[in-house]
Amino acid sequence: MKTTTAKKKVFTMSEKVFLKYIKDAFEYDDRLVLHRRNVGARKIDGRFVRFGEPGQADLSGTVSKWQCPYCGRTHEGKTVEMEAKGIDKNGNRGKQSPAQKKWQAEVERNNGIYLLLYPVETDPIGLRTRIWRLIDRKMCPECFGREGR
Numbered sequence: 001m002k003t004t005t006a007k008k009k010v011f012t013m014s015e016k017v018f019l020k021y022i023k024d025a026f027e028y029d030d031r032l033v034l035h036r037r038n039v040g041a042r043k044i045d046g047r048f049v050r051f052g053e054p055g056q057a058d059l060s061g062t063v064s065k066w067q068c069p070y071c072g073r074t075h076e077g078k079t080v081e082m083e084a085k086g087i088d089k090n091g092n093r094g095k096q097s098p099a100q101k102k103w104q105a106e107v108e109r110n111n112g113i114y115l116l117l118y119p120v121e122t123d124p125i126g127l128r129t130r131i132w133r134l135i136d137r138k139m140c141p142e143c144f145g146r147e148g149r
Contacts, residue, residue, distance in 0.1 A: 059081070075139050079113065085117065
Protein backbone atom coordinates (compact mmCIF):
# COMPACT_ATOMS: atom_id res chain seq x y z
CA MET A 1 0.00 0.00 0.00
CA LYS A 2 1.29 3.40 -0.96
CA THR A 3 1.34 6.10 1.68
CA THR A 4 1.01 9.67 0.67
CA THR A 5 1.86 12.61 2.77
CA ALA A 6 -0.38 15.61 2.47
CA LYS A 7 1.46 18.74 1.54
CA LYS A 8 1.26 21.36 4.20
CA LYS A 9 -0.43 24.47 2.89
CA VAL A 10 1.89 27.44 3.27
CA PHE A 11 0.60 30.96 3.87
CA THR A 12 2.02 33.22 1.16
CA MET A 13 1.70 36.91 0.42
CA SER A 14 3.81 39.11 -1.80
CA GLU A 15 5.32 42.30 -0.44
CA LYS A 16 3.24 44.35 -2.90
CA VAL A 17 -0.04 42.82 -1.67
CA PHE A 18 1.03 43.12 1.99
CA LEU A 19 1.83 46.83 1.53
CA LYS A 20 -1.66 47.35 0.13
CA TYR A 21 -3.16 45.61 3.18
CA ILE A 22 -1.19 47.90 5.50
CA LYS A 23 -2.20 51.05 3.60
CA ASP A 24 -5.85 49.93 3.58
CA ALA A 25 -5.75 49.12 7.31
CA PHE A 26 -4.70 52.70 8.12
CA GLU A 27 -6.78 54.49 5.47
CA TYR A 28 -9.28 55.91 7.98
CA ASP A 29 -6.99 56.08 11.02
CA ASP A 30 -6.03 59.75 11.43
CA ARG A 31 -3.58 59.01 14.27
CA LEU A 32 -1.07 57.75 11.72
CA VAL A 33 -1.00 58.84 8.09
CA LEU A 34 1.28 56.64 6.00
CA HIS A 35 3.03 57.54 2.76
CA ARG A 36 4.42 55.00 0.30
CA ARG A 37 8.05 55.50 -0.65
CA ASN A 38 9.83 53.99 -3.59
CA VAL A 39 13.49 53.52 -4.36
CA GLY A 40 14.83 52.88 -7.81
CA ALA A 41 15.84 54.32 -11.14
CA ARG A 42 14.07 54.93 -14.42
CA LYS A 43 14.79 56.35 -17.82
CA ILE A 44 12.68 59.48 -18.32
CA ASP A 45 12.95 61.54 -21.51
CA GLY A 46 16.21 59.83 -22.36
CA ARG A 47 17.77 60.59 -18.97
CA PHE A 48 18.49 58.11 -16.19
CA VAL A 49 16.78 59.36 -12.99
CA ARG A 50 17.26 57.89 -9.52
CA PHE A 51 14.62 58.36 -6.82
CA GLY A 52 14.48 57.61 -3.11
CA GLU A 53 17.27 56.72 -0.71
CA PRO A 54 18.68 53.19 -0.88
CA GLY A 55 17.45 51.25 2.14
CA GLN A 56 14.60 53.57 3.09
CA ALA A 57 11.48 51.93 4.49
CA ASP A 58 8.45 51.19 2.31
CA LEU A 59 6.07 53.32 4.39
CA SER A 60 6.67 56.45 6.42
CA GLY A 61 4.40 58.42 8.72
CA THR A 62 4.15 60.32 11.98
CA VAL A 63 2.27 59.36 15.13
CA SER A 64 0.64 62.41 16.69
CA LYS A 65 0.76 63.04 20.44
CA TRP A 66 -0.02 59.82 22.23
CA GLN A 67 -1.24 58.99 25.73
CA CYS A 68 -0.18 55.70 27.28
CA PRO A 69 -3.24 53.66 28.33
CA TYR A 70 -1.33 52.29 31.35
CA CYS A 71 0.56 55.19 32.94
CA GLY A 72 -1.38 58.09 31.42
CA ARG A 73 1.77 59.94 30.33
CA THR A 74 1.58 61.94 27.12
CA HIS A 75 4.35 61.32 24.61
CA GLU A 76 5.34 63.61 21.77
CA GLY A 77 4.79 62.49 18.21
CA LYS A 78 7.34 60.27 16.52
CA THR A 79 8.31 59.26 13.04
CA VAL A 80 7.23 55.73 12.11
CA GLU A 81 8.97 53.80 9.35
CA MET A 82 7.57 50.44 8.21
CA GLU A 83 9.42 47.90 6.10
CA ALA A 84 7.14 45.17 4.75
CA LYS A 85 8.42 41.77 3.71
CA GLY A 86 6.49 39.07 1.91
CA ILE A 87 6.40 35.31 2.29
CA ASP A 88 7.09 33.23 -0.82
CA LYS A 89 5.44 29.96 -1.92
CA ASN A 90 8.03 27.95 0.02
CA GLY A 91 7.23 29.80 3.23
CA ASN A 92 10.48 31.80 3.20
CA ARG A 93 10.29 35.26 4.70
CA GLY A 94 11.87 38.22 2.96
CA LYS A 95 15.11 39.54 4.45
CA GLN A 96 16.42 43.05 5.03
CA SER A 97 19.24 44.23 2.83
CA PRO A 98 22.36 45.75 4.44
CA ALA A 99 21.13 49.21 3.30
CA GLN A 100 17.77 48.60 5.02
CA LYS A 101 19.50 47.54 8.25
CA LYS A 102 21.55 50.75 8.09
CA TRP A 103 18.35 52.78 7.55
CA GLN A 104 16.73 51.06 10.56
CA ALA A 105 19.72 51.87 12.77
CA GLU A 106 19.57 55.52 11.67
CA VAL A 107 15.84 55.81 12.40
CA GLU A 108 16.17 54.21 15.84
CA ARG A 109 19.26 56.26 16.71
CA ASN A 110 17.20 59.40 16.05
CA ASN A 111 14.40 58.24 18.36
CA GLY A 112 12.09 57.11 15.56
CA ILE A 113 10.05 53.92 15.40
CA TYR A 114 11.07 51.30 12.84
CA LEU A 115 8.87 48.25 12.26
CA LEU A 116 9.88 45.24 10.20
CA LEU A 117 6.57 43.59 9.31
CA TYR A 118 5.68 40.16 7.97
CA PRO A 119 2.16 39.10 6.94
CA VAL A 120 0.40 36.82 9.43
CA GLU A 121 -3.19 37.75 8.78
CA THR A 122 -5.36 39.26 6.09
CA ASP A 123 -7.92 40.97 8.31
CA PRO A 124 -7.26 44.75 8.07
CA ILE A 125 -8.62 45.45 11.58
CA GLY A 126 -6.46 42.69 13.09
CA LEU A 127 -3.46 43.96 11.16
CA ARG A 128 -4.01 47.55 12.32
CA THR A 129 -4.41 46.35 15.94
CA ARG A 130 -1.19 44.34 15.72
CA ILE A 131 0.75 47.29 14.28
CA TRP A 132 -0.63 49.71 16.91
CA ARG A 133 0.44 47.27 19.64
CA LEU A 134 3.99 47.35 18.22
CA ILE A 135 3.92 51.16 18.07
CA ASP A 136 2.58 51.35 21.65
CA ARG A 137 5.49 49.23 22.88
CA LYS A 138 7.99 51.58 21.25
CA MET A 139 6.24 54.78 22.39
CA CYS A 140 6.19 53.85 26.11
CA PRO A 141 8.72 51.05 26.67
CA GLU A 142 8.57 51.51 30.46
CA CYS A 143 4.95 50.34 30.53
CA PHE A 144 4.97 47.83 27.72
CA GLY A 145 8.22 46.19 28.83
CA ARG A 146 6.44 44.81 31.91
CA GLU A 147 5.17 41.25 32.16
CA GLY A 148 1.88 40.47 30.48
CA ARG A 149 1.72 43.50 28.17
